[in-house]
Amino acid sequence: MHVLLIGSGGREHALAWKLRQSPRLSRLTVAPGNAGIKAIADLAALDVADHAAVIDFCRREAVDFVVVGPEAPLVAGLVDDLAAAGIPAFGPSMEAARLEGSKAFTKALCDEANVPTAAYGRFTDAASARAYVEAQGAPIVVKADGLAAGKGVVVAATLDEALDAVDACFAGAFGAAGAEVVIEEMLVGEEASFFALSDGETVLALAAAQDHKRAFDGDEGPNTGGMGAYSPAPVMTADMQARVMAEIVAPSIACLKRRGTPFRGVLFAGLMIGEAGPKLIEYNVRFGDPETEVILPLMESDLLDLMIASADGTLAGHKAVFSADAALTVVMATRGYPGAYGKGSVIRGLEAAGTVEGVTVFHAGTAERDGEIVASGGRVLTVTAVAPDVRTARERAYAAIDRIDWPEGFCRRDIAWRAL
The missing domain is CATH 3.40.50.20 (Rossmann fold)
Known part of the structure; x- marks a missing residue:
C-alpha cells in the first residue's frame, strides 16, 4: 500500500x-x-x-x-x-472532530452522555464571563473554545489572572477560537493521557501515558505543548483503565453514534484522576505529542492494520498488543520556547545519541541546511528510550541527550518524577 x-x-x-x-x-x-x-x-x-x-x-x-x-x-x-x-x-469526520475543535461541544456531550467532568459555564461575552469568575472565585480554568495551538487554556491561580484571561480571549488574543469561552472548576488529582481506537461502534483501548506540560523542572514555568512523557503511567492501573473506558470513552463514542456522527479514529482523553475517580479534562481527536513517541515504541501490533480497521468499520476482533517494557521521551526545545525563539541553530551529535541502547531520536521541528540538521521550531527533538523499567529508560534517554551538541537547546531533567 x-x-x-x-x-x-x-x-x-x-x-x-x-x-x-x-x-x-x-x-x-x-x-x-x-x-x-x-x-x-x-x-x-x-x-x-x-x-x-x-x-x-x-x-x-x-x-x-x-x-x-x-x-x-x-x-x-x-x-x-x-x-x-x-x-x-x-x-x-469534521463533525466528530468537534470534540477537539470546540470545548463547549465536548462539555455538552459530557452532559448528554453523563461523562464525569469539571463543572463549567459557557460564555459569548466578557461581562457574563467576568461575573461568573467573580462568583466562583479562584483557582479556576479559562479556556478559549476553539483550536488555539495549545495556548488557549489558562489555569488561573488568582481572580486577576482569570479576569485577564477572559479579557484576552474576548479581545482577540486567540482569534476566532476565543469568540466563546468555557470556564471550569479546577480539578485536583494526577493527570494522565489515555488513548483508544474506535471505528464508530467498537472501542479498543490502546495505552496510557503521562505528559509534562510545564517548561521547566519541578513543573515550573509556562505551559507548553509537552516537554516529555512516559508510559505506562502508574496512576492508570488496570482497574482505572477499565473505569475510564466504561465511564468516559465508551459513553462518548456511543453518544456520537446515536447522534449520527460516529467517531472513527484515535480518541485521546486528557484525564484527572482524583479521589472520586477519573474525570475528563478534554478530548483530542488525534494521537498526542509527545505521548505518541512513548506509546508506539511499546506497540507490538501492526499500526497500519488497526488504522485501516478503524477507518472501514472492522475493528471488532482486533487486539492492540503492547510490550511489558517502559518508554520515556524527553523533548529538546529551542531556548525561549514557548515564547519567542530563534530558528536555524545547528544540531550535532544525533547519530551518537541514537547509538545508546534502546534509544530512538524523533525529529519535531527540524530542517536540513547545507547537509546539517538545524532547528526550525520550538519543540525540536523528542529523545525516546525503551527499557525494562522507567528508571532505566530515563537513564538511557538522558545519556543520549548528553551526546547531542546543541547549545541553543534545552530540556527538562526530571521527566517521570512522579513515577520515580
Missing part, C-alpha cells in the same frame, strides 16, 4: 517510524514532513490546508490510504473531503 501521512512533528515521525514496520506498506509519503522523517519516507511539499491539492496528489500518486496526524486538518474536514473523493483515510 502507498500511505500518505499528513503532518510534520515528532508525532508524525513516530507514526512514520511505526508505519514503516507494517508488511502491508510498500511506499510511505509524508506531507510536509521534517529532516528526520526524510530518512525513512518520501516528503511532499503539500499545503495540507488545500484539500483539493491533497486529493489531486492522492490520485496522481496512487495513494491507497491517508493518515491525518494533526488536529487542524481534521477539524477542517479533510477526512470528509477525502471520503467524498473515494480516498480512505484514518481520522474522524
Whole structure:
C-alpha cells in the first residue's frame, strides 16, 4: 500500500517510524514532513490546508490510504473531503472532530452522555464571563473554545489572572477560537493521557501515558505543548483503565453514534484522576505529542492494520498488543520556547545519541541546511528510550541527550518524577 501521512512533528515521525514496520506498506509519503522523517519516507511539499491539492496528489500518486496526524486538518474536514473523493483515510469526520475543535461541544456531550467532568459555564461575552469568575472565585480554568495551538487554556491561580484571561480571549488574543469561552472548576488529582481506537461502534483501548506540560523542572514555568512523557503511567492501573473506558470513552463514542456522527479514529482523553475517580479534562481527536513517541515504541501490533480497521468499520476482533517494557521521551526545545525563539541553530551529535541502547531520536521541528540538521521550531527533538523499567529508560534517554551538541537547546531533567 502507498500511505500518505499528513503532518510534520515528532508525532508524525513516530507514526512514520511505526508505519514503516507494517508488511502491508510498500511506499510511505509524508506531507510536509521534517529532516528526520526524510530518512525513512518520501516528503511532499503539500499545503495540507488545500484539500483539493491533497486529493489531486492522492490520485496522481496512487495513494491507497491517508493518515491525518494533526488536529487542524481534521477539524477542517479533510477526512470528509477525502471520503467524498473515494480516498480512505484514518481520522474522524469534521463533525466528530468537534470534540477537539470546540470545548463547549465536548462539555455538552459530557452532559448528554453523563461523562464525569469539571463543572463549567459557557460564555459569548466578557461581562457574563467576568461575573461568573467573580462568583466562583479562584483557582479556576479559562479556556478559549476553539483550536488555539495549545495556548488557549489558562489555569488561573488568582481572580486577576482569570479576569485577564477572559479579557484576552474576548479581545482577540486567540482569534476566532476565543469568540466563546468555557470556564471550569479546577480539578485536583494526577493527570494522565489515555488513548483508544474506535471505528464508530467498537472501542479498543490502546495505552496510557503521562505528559509534562510545564517548561521547566519541578513543573515550573509556562505551559507548553509537552516537554516529555512516559508510559505506562502508574496512576492508570488496570482497574482505572477499565473505569475510564466504561465511564468516559465508551459513553462518548456511543453518544456520537446515536447522534449520527460516529467517531472513527484515535480518541485521546486528557484525564484527572482524583479521589472520586477519573474525570475528563478534554478530548483530542488525534494521537498526542509527545505521548505518541512513548506509546508506539511499546506497540507490538501492526499500526497500519488497526488504522485501516478503524477507518472501514472492522475493528471488532482486533487486539492492540503492547510490550511489558517502559518508554520515556524527553523533548529538546529551542531556548525561549514557548515564547519567542530563534530558528536555524545547528544540531550535532544525533547519530551518537541514537547509538545508546534502546534509544530512538524523533525529529519535531527540524530542517536540513547545507547537509546539517538545524532547528526550525520550538519543540525540536523528542529523545525516546525503551527499557525494562522507567528508571532505566530515563537513564538511557538522558545519556543520549548528553551526546547531542546543541547549545541553543534545552530540556527538562526530571521527566517521570512522579513515577520515580
